Amino acid sequence: MNWNVVTDNAGLLLEAFGTTLWIAGATIVLSVVLAFPLAVMRDGPIRGLRILSAVFSWVMRATPALTLLFLTYFGLPQVGIYLAAVPAAIAGLTLSATGYNMEYIRAGLRAVPSTQYEAARALGMPFPMILRRVIVPQAIRTIMPPLTSNLTLVMKGSSLAGMVAVTELTGAGMALISRTYQPFEILIVIGLAYLILNGALIWLQHRVENWLSLPGQG
Amino acid sequence: MSATDGPLLEVAGLEKTLGTQRVLRGVDFTVNRGEVLAIIGASGSGKSTLLRCLNLLIRPDNGRILWQGREVGWVQNGGKRMPARERDLLGYRTQISMVFQSFNLFPHMTALQNVMEAPVMVMKRPRDEVRAEAEALLEKVRLSHRAGAYPHQMSGGEQQRVAIARALAMRPEALLFDEVTSALDPELKGEVLSVMRDLASEGMTMVSVSHEMGFVRNVADRVVFMHKGRVCEAGDPKDVLANPSTAELQAFVRSVTD
Numbered sequence: 336m337n338w339n340v341v342t343d344n345a346g347l348l349l350e351a352f353g354t355t356l357w358i359a360g361a362t363i364v365l366s367v368v369l370a371f372p373l374a375v376m377r378d379g380p381i382r383g384l385r386i387l388s389a390v391f392s393w394v395m396r397a398t399p400a401l402t403l404l405f406l407t408y409f410g411l412p413q414v415g416i417y418l419a420a421v422p423a424a425i426a427g428l429t430l431s432a433t434g435y436n437m438e439y440i441r442a443g444l445r446a447v448p449s450t451q452y453e454a455a456r457a458l459g460m461p462f463p464m465i466l467r468r469v470i471v472p473q474a475i476r477t478i479m480p481p482l483t484s485n486l487t488l489v490m491k492g493s494s495l496a497g498m499v500a501v502t503e504l505t506g507a508g509m510a511l512i513s514r515t516y517q518p519f520e521i522l523i524v525i526g527l528a529y530l531i532l533n534g535a536l537i538w539l540q541h542r543v544e545n546w547l548s549l550p551g552q553g
Numbered sequence: 554m555s556a557t558d559g560p561l562l563e564v565a566g567l568e569k570t571l572g573t574q575r576v577l578r579g580v581d582f583t584v585n586r587g588e589v590l591a592i593i594g595a596s597g598s599g600k601s602t603l604l605r606c607l608n609l610l611i612r613p614d615n616g617r618i619l620w621q622g623r624e625v626g627w628v629q630n631g632g633k634r635m636p637a638r639e640r641d642l643l644g645y646r647t648q649i650s651m652v653f654q655s656f657n658l659f660p661h662m663t664a665l666q667n668v669m670e671a672p673v674m675v676m677k678r679p680r681d682e683v684r685a686e687a688e689a690l691l692e693k694v695r696l697s698h699r700a701g702a703y704p705h706q707m708s709g710g711e712q713q714r715v716a717i718a719r720a721l722a723m724r725p726e727a728l729l730f731d732e733v734t735s736a737l738d739p740e741l742k743g744e745v746l747s748v749m750r751d752l753a754s755e756g757m758t759m760v761s762v763s764h765e766m767g768f769v770r771n772v773a774d775r776v777v778f779m780h781k782g783r784v785c786e787a788g789d790p791k792d793v794l795a796n797p798s799t800a801e802l803q804a805f806v807r808s809v810t811d
Contacts, residue, residue, distance in 0.1 A: 454657035455609055458671035458723065459647035462639055468674060472661045549661065549703050 340517045343522050351507035352528050358421060358503060359493040359532065362428040363486050369429070370436035375466065388437070395434025401495050403427040408499040424496035432489045439485060444470060455521030476527050476547055483540040487533045504528055560620050561727060561758055562607065562649075563585045567616035569602055576602045577613065578782035584727065587756040591769040591790065594779030595805060600762040601654075603779065604731050607760065608649045609642045620645060621726075647675060648718035649727040656712040656737050658704040664691060664715045665700040668722045675721070683722070690718040694748050710741030714748055721752075728752070730761035766809055770794055778802050 341348065373391060376384040395403070404427030411418060420428060447470050455465040497506025512518045514551045560583035567580040576599045584590050592600050605611040606616065610628050618625050625645050628637045658667050665792050668687040670677045694714035704712050713733055720728055729751065736744040746768055753759060753772050763769055769776055769790050776790040780801045786793055797803045 340771040450653065450655060450657045452660070453610060454651075457608060457651040457653075458672065458719070459675045461643060464674060466672065469659055473659075493617060513703070530608060549705070551703070551706055 337522055338520055339518065340511070340515050342509055347502075347511070348504075348524065350393055351504045352521075353500055354421070354496075354501060355493055355503040355504055355505075355528070356532065358424055358428070358496050358501065358528070359490045361425045362432055362489055362493065363536075365425070365429045366432035366436050366489065367482070367486075367512050369433045370440050373437040374440035374444060375434065377437065378445065380462075384517060387466075392434050392437055392438045395430050396438075398431070400431035400492055402426060402500060403430050404495055404499060419424075420499050420501045421496070424499055424501050427499075428489065428492060428495065432485070432501075435485050436482060440478050442481070443474035443476075447473045463470060465505045476544070479544055479547075487536055490533050490536060560619075561588075561621060562585060562760075563608070563617075563619040564624075565617045565619075567603065567606055567613050567618070569599075569613050569615075571602065574771065574780055577616075580779075580782070580784055582777055582784060582787060584758060584760055586657060586726075586758055588775065589753045589759045589761065590595075590775045591669065591742060591773035591776045591779070592760065592762045592779060593764070593766075593769060593805070594785075595778060595808075598779040599782045600779050601731055604651070604729050604760065604762050608646050608651055609637075610651070612636055643675070647671070647723045648726045649729060650725040650727075651724050651731065652713070652720050652733050654732040656704070656709070656716045657721070658712055658716055660704050663701050663703055663712075664696060664707070664718075667704075667715055668719045671719070672722050685691070687718070687722055688705050690716070690721050690728070694718045694749075695723075695744075707743060709737045710744045712740075713737065713745045717745070717748055717752075728760040730759060730763070730766060732762050734763070734765055764809065766794070778805065780805075 362392035373388045376388040377392065379385060386519055404424060407418060407427040407430075408420065408423040411423070450519070451473065452465060455469045474548070493503060496503050497509065502510075504525050508521050511521050562584040565581050566584070568575075568579050569577040579601055580599075582590070592603065600609060600687075606613045609618075612626065617627075626637055626642065627634050628641070658664075659670065662670060664686055665684070666691055669680070669683050672683040672686070673680055673742070688697065688700065691700050694717055695717070696714055699707060699711055699715075702711075704715070707715070717728075717733075733749075734745050737745065738795050740803060744767070746765060749759070749761070749768070750772055761768075761773070773790050777784050777787065778786040778791050778793065778797075778799075778801075780799075785798055786797065794806055797806055801806050
């Protein structure tokens with residue numbers, strides 16, 4: 336093995352690492368922020384919003400992420416919306432991730448016993464306050480493990496952005512390989528990079544879980 | 554009759570159908586200020602549904618609920634009688650607190666935080682003032698030493714006493730109790746019942762669905778016997794339980810004393 340291929344192209348690989356971090360990070364934050372209200376709407380009291388969020392969830396999960404990505408990059412210009420490659424990739428990946436996130440969040444919200452709503456209503460709490468003070472703090476424990484698991488998929492799925500001319504880790508790696516014919520070294524380095532990124536995500540999950548755990552309950 | 558002289562709570566012709574089941578078929582009774590009213594009846598007779606209609610956790614299909622002489626749960630809208638919106642019921646619910654069979658404390662909050670939650674968040678009262686009052690309420694239910702404990706660290710009897718303190722923290726005019734000792738082991742029932750006896754002797758208005766015949770007989774001022782969604786018999790518990798006039802209540806009294 337000859338690691339010169341890595342050291343010679345360290346600048347390119349670092350830049351690609353930064354791009355992956357930026358795309359995946361933005362997608363993770365946006366998709367979680369968007370998924371929360373959609374999950375609430377999905378089981379909420381307003382019929383129109385229930386249907387709207389159900390359709391959103393169905394379309395986003397039933398469509399390949401790559402199709403959504405192509406739609407935001409190649410499709411939107413046709414109707415006069417021009418997004419640069421990176422924002423287009425973030426938009427496409429966020430749509431896809433939001434569809435999944437909302438289902439994990441929804442499952443967690445439903446896992447809180449209905450007697451908790453009843454107790455909160457009996458104390459005169461309005462619905463938004465019940466969500467914020469009573470339901471979400473309990474649901475978050477149920478939500479964290481599957482949601483984080485999905486977010487590691489989102490992190491890896493950011494490699495799809497390489498398909499719309501974004502020089503992220505996987506795309507940059509493929510370009511390097513076709514130029515140098517040294518796939519092994521390059522793929523090991525890229526693999527390690529994803530390992531670090533998702534390692535940080537999982538570490539964050541444990542930190543949040545520890546912070547939320549109650550004394551004597553593990 | 555002015556609002557202050559009349560009954561605190563008046564229920565007339567209350568009806569509720571859940572699914573295909575006609576749970577309440579026209580219930581009438583009144584609760585006076587300072588009175589302890591016990592509601593008894595076999596399971597499925599509509600007691601818990603009735604209690605949840607009183608604070609409008611469940612909307613009755615028909616009938617009237619008068620609180621201090623004013624109708625709650627319905628509004629007049631252009632001459633039409635319409636169900637009130639949820640947000641217009643919140644103020645009413647703070648005046649008539651509820652204690653549940655399964656306690657329903659918030660598991661992510663300590664005993665003290667459970668008691669402070671509604672006064673601080675709903676009534677927007679200053680936190681320091683509420684804290685002092687909450688500590689006094691925990692003292693009243695003999696749980697000062699458990700203020701920092703989470704619900705899963707407490708016994709059922711302790712949780713239920715915290716739930717009573719939480720209900721009292723709203724400074725309600727009346728308390729609703731929904732079979733509050735049914736989920737407790739026999740040796741833990743006593744501590745909850747003694748707190749309820751204290752409240753009764755202080756003149757708190759209480760409506761209690763209960764299977765504790767000792768409590769009904771000795772603490773309640775009046776008892777209402779529910780059967781098939783209707784009030785079958787009502788009166789002073791000492792008379793009513795000793796000399797039931799209907800066959801239904803005779804059968805019920807036999808079944809709970811055996």
